[in-house]
Amino acid sequence: MAKPIFVLNGPNLNLLGKRQPEIYGTANLEDVRRLTEARAREHGVSIDFRQSNHEGSLVDWIQEAREAASAIIINAAGYTHTSVALLDALQAAELPVVEVHLSNIFRRDSFRQHSYISLGANGVICGLGVKGYELAVDALADIIKSRDS
Numbered sequence: 501m502a503k504p505i506f507v508l509n510g511p512n513l514n515l516l517g518k519r520q521p522e523i524y525g526t527a528n529l530e531d532v533r534r535l536t537e538a539r540a541r542e543h544g545v546s547i548d549f550r551q552s553n554h555e556g557s558l559v560d561w562i563q564e565a566r567e568a569a570s571a572i573i574i575n576a577a578g579y580t581h582t583s584v585a586l587l588d589a590l591q592a593a594e595l596p597v598v599e600v601h602l603s604n605i606f607r608r609d610s611f612r613q614h615s616y617i618s619l620g621a622n623g624v625i626c627g628l629g630v631k632g633y634e635l636a637v638d639a640l641a642d643i644i645k646s647r648d649s
C-alpha cells in the first residue's frame with residue numbers, strides 16, 4: 501500500500517470560509533479537503549488531511565510523516581512566519597515538501613513576506629486559493645512517480 505501525502509494545515513484554517521473571506525475565499529476546510537482528495541485520486545495517490553491550531557501537533561505530525569507519508573503539503577498559516585521548530589521538523593523529515601498559502605503573502609503585511617519553512621520546501625505556491633492545494637498534489641505526484649520509477 502503506497503504511503504499517503506500528508507496535507508497539514510495550521511492555526512485558524514479551521515475557520516476557513518468564515519474568516520476574512522475577501523482574503524481567504526469562501527470555501528471551507530472540508531471543501532479544500534474534498535478538492536485535494538479528488539485531485540490525489542486522479543493521480544492514484546491518497547492524502548491524509550489534518551488541521552491543528554497547535555504548533556507542537558504540527559511538529560508531531562511532520563515527525564510521523566517521516567515514516568508514514570510519501571510527501572508533505574503544508575499550509576503552516578501564522579506559524580509560517582514564526583516557527584523554526586516547523587522548519588527543523590520539515591528538514592528532518594527528508595521528504596518532498598510543498599508549502600501552500602491561499603493568499604499571496606507577498607502582497608500583504610511585510611511580516612508575512614518571510615517564511616521560515618520555505619527553507620525546508622521543494623516549492624512554494626501562494627495566492628491561488630484552493631487551487632494551490634491541487635497544484636501541490638500535481639507537483640508531488642510527479643516527484644513521487646519519478647522517485648519510485
Ligand code: DQA
Nearest residue numbers: 575576577578601602603612
Ligand atoms: C496563510 C497566510 C498566512 O500569512 C496567514 O497567517 C494564514 C493563512 C494563507 O493560506 O494565505 O493564516 O497561510
